[in-house]
Amino acid sequence: MSAIAAGRPESPVGRIWGLLPATLKVGCGITLLWIVLALAVPLLTSFNPIKVDVINMLKPPGETYWLGADALGRDIFTRILYGARADLMMAFFGVVGPIILGTTIGMLGGYFGGRIDMILMRIFEITVSFPYFVLVIAIVAVLGPGLKSYFISLTLVNWVSYARLVRSQALVLRNADFVLAARGMGFSHARTMLFHVLPNAMVPSAVFVMTDAVLTIVLGSSLGFLGLGVQPPTPEWGAMIAEGANYLTSAWWIAFFPGLAICSLALGLSLIADGLARLLDTGP
């Protein structure tokens, strides 16, 4: 960097902040806001999210019920905040399993190549050859509804995305000079893979994981819609939309506000993905 035009003097923190893409900042802001809201619900509302209150059923948005009440008289605002806990958990745990399994398989296949790769890639192809949604729903149906089976089924199905991304990187990186240098200094395969290949192979996955978290929420909400996700009366955005679907013409607020919540969290995560892609695209 020979001649960077002189700007105003800044603190190191300020300089790093200035280099971050705006999309990343906004995305992090939205996502953090939801995390804070989900943690601080009991302080923000005095309503019980699952207590049935027949007198106030289908109450439109107003002074006491800010976003209205649902068919069982429960406050939508309160339920959305509690629902954020379930949905954020889905977004997080829904990608952790696939990342671990997919990265391991992709790394082993890409790094070692040969027979190992051939066998792992056949498993990969078998998994991809099933229709995605049908496979997830089938596994959840077999294991029984609930978040745990949802995470297990996602891990079993969704690892392929990460395996593909990591493998393609590892294939290139295993012949990179710095990996050969590590081998040349007598480092073990495990060390070379973990410390030299993996950190450099994770860039596309780090971007994809945010997009994937969005898809995971949407899929989890769809399962909630089908009754295979989080079980009532526990609040979950997808399930709330499903409940409100019957009242769309008479009480639109029951489905509308949880829908808005899903959209905003999805937007936040997508913006992070976009920002990360920009940030990692041309390394510092």
Next chain:
Amino acid sequence: MSEKAPSEELVRVEDLAIDFATRYGAVQALKGVSFAVKRGEALGIVGESGSGKTVACRAILKLIAANAAVRSGRILVAGEDVLAMNDAALQRFRGEKAAMIFQNPSTHLDPIMPVWRQVGEAMVLHRGASWREAKTRAVELLRDMQITDPARRANAYPHELSGGMRQRVMIAAALACEPDLLIADEPTTALDVTVQAQILALLRRIRRERQLSLILVSHDLGVVAEMCDRVVVMKDGAVMEAGTVEQILTAPRNDYTRRLIASQPSLMKPAARRPAEASPQAAPRLSVEGLKVQFRSAQSLTGWILRRPPHLVAAVDDVSFILPQGGSLGIVGESGSGKSSVARTLIGLVASQAGRILVDGQPIEKLLQHRPLAEQRKMQMVFQDPFLSLNPAMTVAATLAEPLRQHRLCADREIPERLADLMAKVELPPNLLERRTTQLSGGQRQRVGIARALALEPEILIADEVTSALDVTIQAQILGLFDRLRREMGLTLVLISHDLAVVRFLCEQVAVMRQGKLVEYGPTEQVLSHPREDYTKALLAAIPRLSRRSDAAE
């Protein structure tokens, strides 16, 4: 305006300043550059990476990146202001008046188009020729570029041709519409030295025959000295010095120019030689006997099931040499000669099929992972491209500490001291330890690469083209560092290089390789001054020299 005397200026660049917008703010690529080229003249632009030489010559065709902004200046070609042209005028101008050939012929040719179409396309677009006429002309041009069997080669696709052949095709395409000016941006950098000599001879001939003006951009003063009448020396986006070749080479006025000339490996005095210890009685530190390495081509699934034998390629074929303690051997060859395979086999990244490698008389395991820990340390390698050979996710400290920890060479609390010591050995300031490797310059990175190899306290250091990715002044520094380390630490050195001048500077012995075989092997002075083999002679003759070669000598 249209009638011009032959001595008149064809190109005039006046006070050209170009900025690039980057994430870190505006970067000044050119800071007011001026030069001129007369009709029929050849101008060389010399400079290191980042000097702005490529930006300057591309601007003549208004080929400037989307994030570039021209701050000031004019470019006049045959009296027309290039920077003021609109797209239609530019399209006519490019190809008809001025054309360009690029550094890497394999990426600048369209891989899905037969060669004749790429040569003929400009004639169809600019001259309104039919494709049939264009093909006939293209074959003629290819013949003129000394491509053998041009009628057949015209139908070939770029991947079917060698690097030198592709560069000939690119020159043919540039000349298709008979431009007045040819801009050649590092036209031979990606080529082997013997091929480079052929391409330069070709450029000289067509320039003479067609009275072409030439702008030749190069980092290699030797190439420019052979090809050009006048030279512009650039650094950091500014012209340091301009003048005739003789003037610049014999009486440089600018400090940077002097440094550039002094850094040419062909002008560097050979490093102080140790007294000839290579007496046969002394036990050799490293000896290689009849080394043979074969690579198998990738096997298909069906091939594996049907148990078809894989296709084998011999990369190294019966190579032997002996190095005494503290000795240095240069292995020279062109791409594909197997010299890098020898290096990788020595450090155990690649297994040999036959032959032995003995260190201090003891045969060592073929593959690194089977060698005992102490044996793994004995031989270390420095890699070619410092931009690729350091893990971008690590800091300098982590890079250097890792081998120390893995081989348990010292206690954890001693590590900072060891790191400081290593940094001092490779002449780097210790405050760079906390930097990421990606934040260093090429020369700094290569020093880190050397420090990493030295961390394991090796006895034998293998250097694979360690300076070919570096600028020439940095190259001179790194070579000096190697020489010092070798003398101070008593290292035995195996240097792999395509550059005979580099080998002459550092090595007592030289081995010339070609197609996996050892062509010639002996003391450096003897091999370089009295080569026995024709191939060695050809290699030596192909090196561009700083003294001007007369055109008649072809």
